Amino acid sequence: NSTTVGSYLASRLEEIGLKHYFAVPGDYNLVLLDKLLENKNLKMISCCNELNAGYAADGYCRATGGASAVFVTYSVGGLSLLNAVAGAYAEDLPMIAVSGGPNTNSEAEFEMLHHTLGLLDYDYQRDIFSKVTAEAVTIHDPREAPTQIDHAIQTALRFRKPVYIEIACNIADAVTSAPNVRSFGGPTASDPLSLNAAVDRAVELLNAATKPVLVAGVKLRSFGAEANFQKLADASGYAIASMPNAKGFFNEQHPHYMGIYWGPVGTPGCGEIVDSSDLCLFAGGTFTDYTTTGHAALINPAKVIQARPNSVVFPNQTFSNVKLTEFLELLAKKLKPNDGSMIAYNRIKEEVTPLRPGAPETELSTRQLFSRIQQMLSPDSAVIAETGDSWFNGMQLDLPEGARFEVQMQYGSIGWSVGATLGYSVGAPDRRPIALIGDGSFQLTAQEVSTIIRYGLKPIIFLINNGGYTIEVEIHDGPYNTIKNWNYAELVHVFNAEDGNGFSCKAHTEGELEEAIKQATAHDGPALIEVLIHRDDCSKDLLVWGGHVAKNNGRPPRVR
Ligand SMILES: C/C(NCc1cnc(C)nc1N)=C(/S)[C@H](O)COP(=O)(O)OP(=O)(O)O
Numbered sequence: 001n002s003t004t005v006g007s008y009l010a011s012r013l014e015e016i017g018l019k020h021y022f023a024v025p026g027d028y029n030l031v032l033l034d035k036l037l038e039n040k041n042l043k044m045i046s047c048c049n050e051l052n053a054g055y056a057a058d059g060y061c062r063a064t065g066g067a068s069a070v071f072v073t074y075s076v077g078g079l080s081l082l083n084a085v086a087g088a089y090a091e092d093l094p095m096i097a098v099s100g101g102p103n104t105n106s107e108a109e110f111e112m113l114h115h116t117l118g119l120l121d122y123d124y125q126r127d128i129f130s131k132v133t134a135e136a137v138t139i140h141d142p143r144e145a146p147t148q149i150d151h152a153i154q155t156a157l158r159f160r161k162p163v164y165i166e167i168a169c170n171i172a173d174a175v176t177s178a179p180n181v182r183s184f185g186g187p188t189a190s191d192p193l194s195l196n197a198a199v200d201r202a203v204e205l206l207n208a209a210t211k212p213v214l215v216a217g218v219k220l221r222s223f224g225a226e227a228n229f230q231k232l233a234d235a236s237g238y239a240i241a242s243m244p245n246a247k248g249f250f251n252e253q254h255p256h257y258m259g260i261y262w263g264p265v266g267t268p269g270c271g272e273i274v275d276s277s278d279l280c281l282f283a284g285g286t287f288t289d290y291t292t293t294g295h296a297a298l299i300n301p302a303k304v305i306q307a308r309p310n311s312v313v314f315p316n317q318t319f320s321n322v323k324l325t326e327f328l329e330l331l332a333k334k335l336k337p338n339d340g341s342m343i344a345y346n347r348i349k350e351e352v353t354p355l356r357p358g359a360p361e362t363e364l365s366t367r368q369l370f371s372r373i374q375q376m377l378s379p380d381s382a383v384i385a386e387t388g389d390s391w392f393n394g395m396q397l398d399l400p401e402g403a404r405f406e407v408q409m410q411y412g413s414i415g416w417s418v419g420a421t422l423g424y425s426v427g428a429p430d431r432r433p434i435a436l437i438g439d440g441s442f443q444l445t446a447q448e449v450s451t452i453i454r455y456g457l458k459p460i461i462f463l464i465n466n467g468g469y470t471i472e473v474e475i476h477d478g479p480y481n482t483i484k485n486w487n488y489a490e491l492v493h494v495f496n497a498e499d500g501n502g503f504s505c506k507a508h509t510e511g512e513l514e515e516a517i518k519q520a521t522a523h524d525g526p527a528l529i530e531v532l533i534h535r536d537d538c539s540k541d542l543l544v545w546g547g548h549v550a551k552n553n554g555r556p557p558r559v560r
């Protein structure tokens with residue numbers, strides 16, 4: 001039996017668990033969108049622009065743990081979406097980017113087309129996308145559509161990377177085979193010999209260590225290994241830390257959790273224990289300039305075991321084709337418990353005394369803002385921290401068990417959080433996201449608040465108005481770091497127009513913040529609280545981190 005190419009794609013997206021997709025229409029994808037709309041189990045979320053639609057699809061992956069899909073028109077749409085797809089690649093998110101494409105006859109007829117470069121070459125968008133995806137296919141022949149679509153989807157799920165599917169505008173409703181039964185698996189299994197050898201080697205080294213530690217890394221979530229890591233943590237009795245881009249992937253209320261391992265700006269006492277340990281197992285960690293604070297973290301490769309998504313790297317040995325989930329699972333069964341690092345940590349850990357609130361008329365400080373946000377957190381919170389000082393302030397939040405934390409620390413494309421908050425809210429309706437968004441970032445993608453209002457989603461957005469790009473000020477200041485002030489709270493009324501239900505207000509003082517949070521929390525709809533913060537008021541950690549990153553950026557060119 002048969003169906004159309006567009007309906008085939010819709011059926012497969014439904015089959016892999018999607019309930020929504022994000023879209024901006026254009027004449028190259030209208031017929032395709034008609035086919036998607038025929039599938040009543042998939043809901044279209046219309047976005048203001050393609051970049052934000054991509055960021056929303058990014059947030060949707062984070063919320064659901066599965067794939068997401070975004071539909072755009074050719075070139076003018078696709079090339080705007082590109083940056084969000086590159087971000088999904090950097091963050092290991094299986095986003096399915098679908099673009100309409102030129103009529104299959106155009107090139108053969110030497111037909112010049114609108115929205116294109118004005119050249120008779122219509123492969124350029126797929127070529128560009130092939131650089132930021134694990135697979136990029138163009139569908140010209142409806143008979144090949146099932147194979148191409150299934151292969152692209154399977155690739156996204158297996159490698160946890162975005163893929164690109166381009167469907168010619170006159171093929172979207174062409175007849176093709178109906179989808180046949182098959183499974184769409186995730187990452188493949190380990191090589192048994194390599195897995196067992198890697199585990200035995202790890203057991204040998206870790207059991208011989210005096211105060212080994214475990215560190216949770218960002219790939220734990222993208223490669224589905226959070227539960228395996230938890231089992232290993234419980235079985236080992238080791239002290240546990242999380243890298244900054246893995247915050248929340250391990251339960252922060254666990255008795256052996258020390259905090260964030262981020263070199264000099266990590267949780268006090270945590271870095272000291274990790275750096276002084278005689279053996280650290282990093283599970284899914286990434287060691288970039290940002291996650292090591294400009295390489296100021298004292299990670300000694302001679303004392304590190306790296307459990308990666310597909311391999312285990314020891315100081316002088318590598319075992320390939322070993323899956324992170326299986327390695328952690330098997331190691332948990334064989335490891336000898338050892339609380340040496342916990343004893344060491346308990347000797348030096350510092351009790352954090354919560355900040356006492358000032359008088360209500362006290363001007364707001366970042367520290368007071370975040371100590372108040374801390375009180376809002378509950379197990380169903382999802383904190384979305386935009387690139388900026390929000391990374392450092394958000395990192396210090398103490399997450400209740402079950403609360404989630406999202407950062408785009410690998411890619412760090414400011415503005416991501418507005419679309420991501422939209423997508424996360426759509427993907428996790430049982431959570432109320434709390435977004436921490438700087439004024440500079442917000443100015444890149446503000447209009448997607450209108451989509452959050454349009455679909456009646458209910459995140460609480462803290463818009464931190466500190467007058468500019470404070471991270472950049474601390475790395476390297478200049479006139480370019482000052483931005484034009486907006487009346488951010490007023491924007492919500494602009495986006496509400498006649499039928500929106502967005503709430504917003506400004507807060508200059510601690511008393512106004514208290515009142516704002518009360519009203520926002522009580523409001524049954526989206527809420528934006530614009531908090532006014534002094535330009536030079538940023539976290540101590542940002543000052544330290546900025547210095548190290550600036551120093552690292554400034555390394556002189558090597559000349560012979
Ligand atoms: C300009 C830039 N980074 C450079 C940059 C520029 N363009 C894109 C898309 N991504 C980027 N990271 C960054 S981090 C700003 O400090 C963000 O400012 P804001 O959102 O206001 O946050 P803070 O004030 O806390 O720094």
Ligand SMILES: [Mg+2]
Pocket residue numbers: 388438439440464465466467468469470
């Ligand atoms: Mg700012």
